[in-house]
Amino acid sequence: MAKGTTAMEVRADGVAVITISNPPVNALSFDVIASLQRNYAEALSRNDVKAIVLTGAKGRFCGGFDITAFGKKPKNEKPGSMSIDFLSDIVEDARKPSVAAIDGIALGGGLEVAMVCHARISTPSAQLGLPELQLGIIPGLGGTQRLPRLVGLQKALEMMLTSKAIKGREAHEVGLVDAVTSANELVNTACSWALEIVENKKPWFKSLYRTDRLPDLVEVKDVLKFARVQTKKKAPNVQHPIVCIDVIEEGIVCGPRVGLMKEALSAKMVEQSQTSKSLRHFFFAQRATSKIPNITNIGLTPRKIKKAAIVGGGLMGSGIATVLILNNFKVILKEINEQFLSAGINRVRGNLQSFVRKGQLTKEDCERKFSLLSGVLDYEQFRDADLVVEAVIEDILLKQKIFSDLEKYCHHNCIFATNTSTIDLNLIGQKTGSQDRIVGAHFFSPAHVMPLLEIVRTHQTSLQAIVDLLDMAKKIHKTPIVAGNCTGFAVNRMFFPYGQAASFLVDYGLDVYRIDNVITQFGMPMGPFRLADLVGFGVATATRKQYFQSYPERCYKSMLLLQILLEDNRTGESSRKGFYVYDDKRKASQDPDLRKYIEKSRNMGGVTQDPKVLCYILLCF
Ligand SMILES: C[C@H](O)CC(=O)SCCNC(=O)CCNC(=O)[C@H](O)C(C)(C)COP(=O)(O)OP(=O)(O)OC[C@H]1O[C@@H](n2cnc3c(N)ncnc32)[C@H](O)[C@@H]1OP(=O)(O)O
Incomplete structure (x- = not known):
C-alpha cells in the first residue's frame, strides 16, 4: 500500500494546487516524492497551468x-537526485513559478521544499524549521544552502544548530516567508501571489542564487569560526553539527551548486553514523512512552484539567508551578506561612524572568502567565482544583496528613499526585480512602526545564488518572514515562548505581573533580558530584536509605562521604557548600578542603586501597 500521496487540482485561474497528503504530518515518503515528481511533470507540461501552489492536507x-x-533509500540512488536534479533543476529552474502555502508545520525536508518555491506564504502560527541535527543528520534537500541566503548566515546557523522552529510571524520578519495570512485565506493568497509573479508584479526569486543577505567572506569566516567553537564546546563528541557548518561554508565560498553536492554526500555519510541511528531511535522511543498497552488503547478519554494546585513552594513546587502556568494552566500554590509563600512565588517569578532574559518569553507574556498563579495558605481554594501535586519534603507522616486533608477539600474526581522521588505511594495514601486517584508525578529539577516526567502507578491507581496525567504531560511538553511503584521508580533505579559507582571510585583513590571532568567530557551536562550538589544531599541521603532497605545486597555499603559532609552542614548548592563551593552567582569552584573529608570517609569505612584495583581504575580513566 502506498505511504502517502500528492493530489493536483488545476483551478480555473490556471494555478495547479498540489496537496501533500500523508497523515499525520504529511512526511515526504518515497511514495509522496514520486507522486510529487509526477504532479510537477504534468503541471509543467500542461498549457492550461500558469503557476503552481504547493500545500499540505489538513x-x-x-x-x-x-x-x-x-x-x-535505494542503494544505487545518485547523490543529489532529489535535491539537485528534481528540486533545483526542475522546480526552482522551471518556467512556471511555485508558491508554498504553509500552515501547521514546515519542518526539515518540508521547509527545504518550501524554500525551493519562488515565494512562501504562511499562517502566523505555522512552525518553520530545520530540526535535522537533533536526528543526527544534516539538512539534505538544500536547506544548508537556501536558509542562509534567505534569512542571513547568523539566523540560519541559529535555526539549524538549535533545531528550533520559528513561528510564521517571525519567519516573515526574518525574510523566510513573504506574507502572513489566515488559514482560511492561505491557498487563495498563495494562488494570487503565484499569478502576480507570472505577471511580473511580484519578484521571481530563486533562493539558491540570492546573495543579498550573505555577509562578506571575511565575516563569513569569523561567524563560522565562532559557531564551530561554540558547537564543540556544547557537544564535543558529535560530528554532524560541524559537518553541517562545513557544508554551509562550502556553499558560500565555492557557490551553491558545489554546496548542494557536498550537502548530498555529507548527508548520506552522517545518516549512516551510530549517532544518527541512536537519535532516530530516541525520536520514536520518546513518542512510544505515551502509548501504553491496556491503558492508552482502551478508549479512555483524558479529562480536562482546568485548575491545578501545588502543595509546597520550594524548588520543586515552584518549578512545577512555573511549567504549568507557562502552559496556560491556572495554578494555586500553597505554603504554610507568608514567608515561605512569598519565597515560592518569587521563585516562580524568577523562573519566568529567566525565560524573558533568554528571549523565550516577552515581558507581556511573562506578566500574563504570572497572573495565572495565586498563592494561598489554606485549602479553601482547592475545592475546584482538578489536579493537586504535592511537592513537600520527603516526610511520610507529613505527606499522609496532606493527602488526608486534601480528601476533605477536593472534589471526588480531583487527581492526587505526589512528586515524591523515593516514598512508596501506598504509604503516602494509606490514611485516605482515595488510593485509586493517588499517582506519582515525579518531575526532575529544575522542573520548568527538564523534559522528563515520571508517572508512577500503584496497583490501585485508576487507569483514568494515568491517562489524564499522560495528557497533561503532553500539554506541558514533557516526555512522560509510566513506572511502577518500586524503590527508585525508573530513573533513580538507574541513577543510584551510577552514583554508587562514583563513590566507589573516590573511596578507591580517584579524585572527585577528575571524575566529574571525565563525565562532562564524555558529554553529560555535569558529573555525579556536581549533580549531587545541585539536587541537594537531603534527597540523595533519603534515596540512599530507601535503597539500603530495599536492596541491601545490591548496595555498595561504604558511601560515608555524603554523611560526613552533611554533619558539617555541607548540604550542596543550596548551602553554598557541598562537593564544590559556590559564589553569589552559583558558580562552582573546587574546594581543597574536600580532601580531608574524603580521607575521613576512607578511614571510617576501612577502605584499603588495593593497588591492583586502583591500577585497573586508573587505566580505565
Ligand atoms: C532530507 C531532510 O533534510 C531530512 C528530514 O526532513 S528529517 C525530518 C525532519 N523533520 C522533523 O524532524 C520533524 C519531526 N517531527 C516532529 O517534530 C513532530 O512530530 C511534529 C512537530 C511534526 C508534530 O508533533 P506532534 O503533533 O506533537 O505529534 P508527534 O506525536 O510528535 O508525531 C505524530 C506522529 O507522526 C510521526 N512523525 C512525526 N514526524 C515524522 C517524520 N518526519 N517522519 C515520520 N514520522 C513522523 C511521529 O512518529 C508520530 O507517530 P505515532 O503517532 O505513530 O507515534
Whole structure:
C-alpha cells in the first residue's frame, strides 16, 4: 500500500494546487516524492497551468522526510537526485513559478521544499524549521544552502544548530516567508501571489542564487569560526553539527551548486553514523512512552484539567508551578506561612524572568502567565482544583496528613499526585480512602526545564488518572514515562548505581573533580558530584536509605562521604557548600578542603586501597 500521496487540482485561474497528503504530518515518503515528481511533470507540461501552489492536507504543510525511511533509500540512488536534479533543476529552474502555502508545520525536508518555491506564504502560527541535527543528520534537500541566503548566515546557523522552529510571524520578519495570512485565506493568497509573479508584479526569486543577505567572506569566516567553537564546546563528541557548518561554508565560498553536492554526500555519510541511528531511535522511543498497552488503547478519554494546585513552594513546587502556568494552566500554590509563600512565588517569578532574559518569553507574556498563579495558605481554594501535586519534603507522616486533608477539600474526581522521588505511594495514601486517584508525578529539577516526567502507578491507581496525567504531560511538553511503584521508580533505579559507582571510585583513590571532568567530557551536562550538589544531599541521603532497605545486597555499603559532609552542614548548592563551593552567582569552584573529608570517609569505612584495583581504575580513566 502506498505511504502517502500528492493530489493536483488545476483551478480555473490556471494555478495547479498540489496537496501533500500523508497523515499525520504529511512526511515526504518515497511514495509522496514520486507522486510529487509526477504532479510537477504534468503541471509543467500542461498549457492550461500558469503557476503552481504547493500545500499540505489538513492544515499541515509537511513534517519533513519520512524518518522511518532512513536507511531504506535505494542503494544505487545518485547523490543529489532529489535535491539537485528534481528540486533545483526542475522546480526552482522551471518556467512556471511555485508558491508554498504553509500552515501547521514546515519542518526539515518540508521547509527545504518550501524554500525551493519562488515565494512562501504562511499562517502566523505555522512552525518553520530545520530540526535535522537533533536526528543526527544534516539538512539534505538544500536547506544548508537556501536558509542562509534567505534569512542571513547568523539566523540560519541559529535555526539549524538549535533545531528550533520559528513561528510564521517571525519567519516573515526574518525574510523566510513573504506574507502572513489566515488559514482560511492561505491557498487563495498563495494562488494570487503565484499569478502576480507570472505577471511580473511580484519578484521571481530563486533562493539558491540570492546573495543579498550573505555577509562578506571575511565575516563569513569569523561567524563560522565562532559557531564551530561554540558547537564543540556544547557537544564535543558529535560530528554532524560541524559537518553541517562545513557544508554551509562550502556553499558560500565555492557557490551553491558545489554546496548542494557536498550537502548530498555529507548527508548520506552522517545518516549512516551510530549517532544518527541512536537519535532516530530516541525520536520514536520518546513518542512510544505515551502509548501504553491496556491503558492508552482502551478508549479512555483524558479529562480536562482546568485548575491545578501545588502543595509546597520550594524548588520543586515552584518549578512545577512555573511549567504549568507557562502552559496556560491556572495554578494555586500553597505554603504554610507568608514567608515561605512569598519565597515560592518569587521563585516562580524568577523562573519566568529567566525565560524573558533568554528571549523565550516577552515581558507581556511573562506578566500574563504570572497572573495565572495565586498563592494561598489554606485549602479553601482547592475545592475546584482538578489536579493537586504535592511537592513537600520527603516526610511520610507529613505527606499522609496532606493527602488526608486534601480528601476533605477536593472534589471526588480531583487527581492526587505526589512528586515524591523515593516514598512508596501506598504509604503516602494509606490514611485516605482515595488510593485509586493517588499517582506519582515525579518531575526532575529544575522542573520548568527538564523534559522528563515520571508517572508512577500503584496497583490501585485508576487507569483514568494515568491517562489524564499522560495528557497533561503532553500539554506541558514533557516526555512522560509510566513506572511502577518500586524503590527508585525508573530513573533513580538507574541513577543510584551510577552514583554508587562514583563513590566507589573516590573511596578507591580517584579524585572527585577528575571524575566529574571525565563525565562532562564524555558529554553529560555535569558529573555525579556536581549533580549531587545541585539536587541537594537531603534527597540523595533519603534515596540512599530507601535503597539500603530495599536492596541491601545490591548496595555498595561504604558511601560515608555524603554523611560526613552533611554533619558539617555541607548540604550542596543550596548551602553554598557541598562537593564544590559556590559564589553569589552559583558558580562552582573546587574546594581543597574536600580532601580531608574524603580521607575521613576512607578511614571510617576501612577502605584499603588495593593497588591492583586502583591500577585497573586508573587505566580505565
Ligand atoms: C532530507 C531532510 O533534510 C531530512 C528530514 O526532513 S528529517 C525530518 C525532519 N523533520 C522533523 O524532524 C520533524 C519531526 N517531527 C516532529 O517534530 C513532530 O512530530 C511534529 C512537530 C511534526 C508534530 O508533533 P506532534 O503533533 O506533537 O505529534 P508527534 O506525536 O510528535 O508525531 C505524530 C506522529 O507522526 C510521526 N512523525 C512525526 N514526524 C515524522 C517524520 N518526519 N517522519 C515520520 N514520522 C513522523 C511521529 O512518529 C508520530 O507517530 P505515532 O503517532 O505513530 O507515534
